[in-house]
Amino acid sequence: MHPSPTTTPDDAATTLAGIRATREKTRSDLCSYWFALVLFGTLTLLSTPFYSMGDGTEVGLFWLVAAPLGMAVMARYHHNRDEEIGVRPAPRAYVITSVALIAACFATGFGGGLADQPDVSSFGPPLAIAVAYVVFARLDRSALLAVMACVLGGLTIALAVADASNPGPILAATYGASFLITGLMVRRCTPTRR
Secondary structure (H helix, E strand, C coil), X not given: XXXXXXXXXXXXXXXXXXXXXXXXXXXXXXXCHHHHHHHHHHHHHHHHHHHHCCCCHHHHHHHHHHHHHHHHHHHHHHHHHHHHHCCCCCCHHHHHHHHHHHHHHHHHHHHHHHXXXXXXXXXXXXXXXXHHHHHHHHHHCCHHHHHHHXXXXXXXXXXXXXXXXXXXXXXXXXXXXXXXHHHHHHHHHCCCCC
16 A cells, blocks of 8 residues: 655645646636727717717617627637637627627617617617616626726716716716727736737
């Protein structure tokens, strides 16, 4: 009979530390939501002038072009990143949330306009975005993303309750800047692969 190997407390602590480091590195490698924030923050800022034009159709047309292009750019980015790091996260929940987000934005934006409900048209899309980003925060286990989404949702509700006139440019500029700044902060804290 061979004596069973003994593990010292130091050996166990070293093994656990190694497991934690591997888990954190994997999470860091998979942390790519900064790209979506920067991309859609930039697109949202670019959409801001369209809120001051016409009856809102211009904003809808902008997003009718920008949303699919943005999704295509994101899909390409994630494909390349997955190939580079050799880890492919399950995209199903992200795709479902993204499709639901786009559908909710167009349904409330265009639907509110067609039904002559300017509040639904003005506040529905930003609320849908805030809710979707709470879901993304849960998927990415990001407290920062959750706080940002809740603050933006709260701002949207506050403007709706205050019956703010022409809230579109304010919300677009605030959401866009928040996404862009948060994305750049996350990117800065995410180590790059060599």
